[in-house]
Amino acid sequence: MYREGASEPQSLDIVVTRHDVFDEAAFRSTGVLELYEELFPASERDSPDDIVRWLLSDDVGERRRFSVGGHEMSYRLDSRCFILRAGAGRAVGLGFFTYDHASDLIFCNHVGIAKAWRGGGLARAFYREMVAMLDALFPNNIGVVLEVEPFDRDRVAAIIADLERTGRRQLATDERDEIRRLLRASWYHKLEYSVFCDARTMRPLACSSPCLDPTPPSSGWANGEENYWLMWRARASAPAAELRAGQLWHKAATAIYVEILAKSLVAADPNGRRDYWDYATALVAGTLQRTATTDVRLARCLDDDASALLSRWRRLAIDLPI
Template identity: 85%
Template structure:
């Protein structure tokens, strides 16, 4: 358990200290994990389309991804992977979950993948989310001293579309946003949050536009004809471990490693290992999709750049001046 020094919140007239507990260190079994209320918070913070099942999360955290090498065979080819997943739970008054962070360390690439991070709406503000995040990263560095940094996926935003939407809001004074408009703004706000945490985004050095990475369908039980419909495009972001040497000169190699770590080592192998014989087709599909991404960017001069460009920062400032309440 780690206490967030100086972090207290008033509740029922009394200050509540905040602390962080982590699975397989402070939270040792399924009953203890579920009793924290973190799964209910997870459902509150993320829409169903972005959530994994509670049972899968419990399995990954407490039995499957526990730092041990797992072996399986697909089509006569022996394979293995070694992951360690942890959930960090921010608690108020040592009882109620008000924040969560779900990370997976891939021993092969020495990369940490950030699956989900969130803080309950009523507990945001005052820099709490950033303080929570930085404490988690410090704890991850202690748990995995060989890690070289953190990678994560973010949904791309369409700058031109947001420009037109914000201009309309400025012109008309309209304050109600349609669902698709809210989604677009939230994408910008999320990128802005990681920008404040000093993340970088993988870009094409020629255009300085973020590189798109196609994620395989997350449900191999669907008919194979439906897998393409379950794919998503993401931008990949990177934060080097504090004190680690600059990786700018090898950004292309890091991009290759990050794509494979996220979509082969962590995603595809975890899903296929549950049913190697029944999911051979999914393995071929997922690895081919990853191969297409890497082939498409094989000759690209990959560059690491700030998450937001100058035009993006101006757009974000214009949105904030509208003072429309829209939580990330």
């Protein structure tokens, strides 16, 4: 069990790649990839083979160099998977994080707990324990950035109002998805994350993620794009951040979608994926150009109106795991 930097024994059984789990066979034997498939839809999942490669051979804190169209490029990442174990050592929780040495940002790729193990504050305790471990592993990090799916507050309000009016307990698939987006945002809200907003409207800024799979024909890449809000939590023990919110927004989007996503995927096949590099970097550049003159602010994800919707949802007492 990982114990670096801990002042007393930990109550959670957490193992970490390249600290406790060193090879592919040991990693796969934990059942974490099956849990990953269970928790996340196909559109949000990376290839299991890519995950193994990133965690155990590519993203190990060493600078990697490659060339695209005659242009030399490099990146330096350190990816770790935290595995929460129970029973016979099988995975019941996972956290996949990547530290980008260029920006000193940690990107939270995925966090999840098996449905049977949710409740009792386990998910929050697991997350806080992982962040403490990350601070020990990467003492220069300035904080964690992550993506959340946007929720449409008007749509959420309409769904809740209909449930209140009719008394029905069953939700359609699209209704469940919309409510889950609110619930996921509320979870990070409780963990004191902030969201990047337009100061004029105080609405979150949308960021387009490139298609995660570069192998299909380029004509299909746009269909694999997703829009997200970016959320940020500064490291508690880090010096006061000198970056303004707008600078941090630019830095976060570049770290996630260029340094971590695009470079990792293109480095695996620089010659065959030059078109993907051009596509992904152009998409990120478009996002940053659209927000270049925006007064960016960091704000709590749930304002009073969203918090009121969350309270109304909870009063319905409908069980909907996120």
